[in-house]
Amino acid sequence: MTTPWFATWLLATGLTALVATTQTRGQSGDRPYDLVIANGRVIDPESRLDGVRHIGIRGDRILAVSRRPLHGRDVIDATGHVVSPGFIDLHRHAHGDASYRYAARDGVTSAFELEVGTPDVEAWYRMMGPARLINFGVGAGHIGARMQVLGDKGFMLPTGPGRGAATATEITAILAALERNVLSGAVAIGMGVAYTPGASTAELAGVFRLAARHRTFVFAHLGSGARALNALLGMAGDAGASLHIAHINSTAGDEIRTYLDVVRAARTRNQDVTTELYPYTAGATLIQSALYDDWERWPDERFSRLEWAATGERLTRKTFAAYRAQGGSVIAHGNLETTLTVAIADPLPMFASDGGRDASDNPTHPRGAGTFARILGHYVRDERVLSLEEAIRRMTIEPARRLQARVPDMRDRGRIRVGSYADITIFDPATVIDRSTYGNAAAYSTGIVHVIVNGVPIIRESEFDDRAEMQGLRVVIGTRMPGRPIRAPR
Numbered sequence: 001m002t003t004p005w006f007a008t009w010l011l012a013t014g015l016t017a018l019v020a021t022t023q024t025r026g027q028s029g030d031r032p033y034d035l036v037i038a039n040g041r042v043i044d045p046e047s048r049l050d051g052v053r054h055i056g057i058r059g060d061r062i063l064a065v066s067r068r069p070l071h072g073r074d075v076i077d078a079t080g081h082v083v084s085p086g087f088i089d090l091h092r093h094a095h096g097d098a099s100y101r102y103a104a105r106d107g108v109t110s111a112f113e114l115e116v117g118t119p120d121v122e123a124w125y126r127m128m129g130p131a132r133l134i135n136f137g138v139g140a141g142h143i144g145a146r147m148q149v150l151g152d153k154g155f156m157l158p159t160g161p162g163r164g165a166a167t168a169t170e171i172t173a174i175l176a177a178l179e180r181n182v183l184s185g186a187v188a189i190g191m192g193v194a195y196t197p198g199a200s201t202a203e204l205a206g207v208f209r210l211a212a213r214h215r216t217f218v219f220a221h222l223g224s225g226a227r228a229l230n231a232l233l234g235m236a237g238d239a240g241a242s243l244h245i246a247h248i249n250s251t252a253g254d255e256i257r258t259y260l261d262v263v264r265a266a267r268t269r270n271q272d273v274t275t276e277l278y279p280y281t282a283g284a285t286l287i288q289s290a291l292y293d294d295w296e297r298w299p300d301e302r303f304s305r306l307e308w309a310a311t312g313e314r315l316t317r318k319t320f321a322a323y324r325a326q327g328g329s330v331i332a333h334g335n336l337e338t339t340l341t342v343a344i345a346d347p348l349p350m351f352a353s354d355g356g357r358d359a360s361d362n363p364t365h366p367r368g369a370g371t372f373a374r375i376l377g378h379y380v381r382d383e384r385v386l387s388l389e390e391a392i393r394r395m396t397i398e399p400a401r402r403l404q405a406r407v408p409d410m411r412d413r414g415r416i417r418v419g420s421y422a423d424i425t426i427f428d429p430a431t432v433i434d435r436s437t438y439g440n441a442a443a444y445s446t447g448i449v450h451v452i453v454n455g456v457p458i459i460r461e462s463e464f465d466d467r468a469e470m471q472g473l474r475v476v477i478g479t480r481m482p483g484r485p486i487r488a489p490r
């Protein structure tokens with residue numbers, strides 16, 4: 001029997017192996033892809049892929065992940081760079097054009113406001129419109145719902161009756177408002193026990209039952225102490241609801257090992273509980289919030305741990321009182337690098353920024369601009385606290401999995417595979433680093449070289465791909481807006 005010449009040639013060149021390892025969908029002949037990302041080191045934690053590949057994109061989807069070079073009308077050469085699924089930030093409070101530019105330069109392709117959320121999901125998506133720089137979504141906020149029902153006039157967080165107890169009738173109204181918002185496509189339910197100290201166990205248990213009924217999860221900022229963690233885990237377990245614990249680094253403080261062990265034990269019991277952290281030792285919040293209600297009893301020393309974000313000045317009893325009456329952001333120093341490193345080294349927490357904003361939509365704390373590059377540059381490369389693949393897993397596939405039970409759109413994000421959305425972040429592992437600091441939070445990260453959202457490059461060669469166009473006689477610099485609303489089915 002003679003072997004056909006082309007089979008011999010295929011075997012000899014090893015091409016059969018190449019053909020077998022190229023995944024494609026709907027590729028017709030030599031028709032070029034809209035965009036090809038060539039020669040990059042593709043890391044996809046879901047499939048455990050880590051190797052040099054070429055990615056073919058058509059429209060908003062990845063259509064090929066190939067060992068062979070691909071033909072594209074537009075080509076990004078990613079030689080020497082890491083090609084990762086776009087980062088997903090589950091915890092971001094600032095949602096506007098300026099804030100999204102900081103997020104994008106930090107590698108983020110989807111950002112969500114889930115902890116505070118919004119009291120009006122429909123209005124939030126209307127306000128955001130159909131397109132932004134990156135993808136965006138929101139949760140139904142328990143804090144905001146009870147502020148409305150109890151008549152609290154505070155900005156974002158309660159400053160008056162929204163902190164107090166609610167009557168049975170008011171609880172019914174709060175839960176009804178939350179349910180309306182869940183039904184209009186909220187991606188989760190936000191809860192901030194620390195900011196609503198008067199919320200009773202009956203009220204919180206009602207929120208967990210609502211979450212279970214609608215197959216969503218509760219995204220919670222806990223009260224302080226491991227007892228608060230156990231109480232919330234108990235309520236979630238009783239209701240059969242999923243729970244995500246916000247910023248375990250700042251909530252746990254010195255008790256980080258205990259918190260992580262408690263969460264791990266709950267997961268071992270098959271409870272659906274996840275958590276996250278931001279890689280900084282200082283927190284930030286509003287000075288008028290319930291966290292500081294006991295300020296008059298503090299020792300003098302404690303005020304100096306707080307920094308007034310607008311000026312960088314450390315506070316005293318006198319200036320604290322004045323700024324609390326005025327309202328605004330404070331940065332709270334005091335956690336230790338050693339406890340933060342324990343949490344980063346632990347495989348459990350995802351990475352999320354908790355990035356806030358000032359009136360101009362700029363970050364008030366470095367986390368709003370530097371979280372993801374800081375993990376990759378400082379903790380992966382310089383300090384070797386965790387591996388690159390591990391870091392990427394906790395900023396891509398893990399947050400996608402947290403959302404995808406209720407939000408089908410997220411089943412196709414957070415991964416690089418044929419058929420998924422082309423949300424892709426390409427960075428230089430040798431140079432990626434945050435530049436945002438406490439003194440100057442409004443500084444872009446560096447080393448994030450290209451960012452692609454729904455198939456459209458928004459950053460190329462470390463610069464925004466802004467387009468200048470003529471509108472009449474005016475030249476208008478337009479930012480590309482490929483980001484879309486991400487919402488649960490209604």
Ligand SMILES: [Zn+2]
Nearest residue numbers: 115221246247
């Ligand atoms: Zn929080």
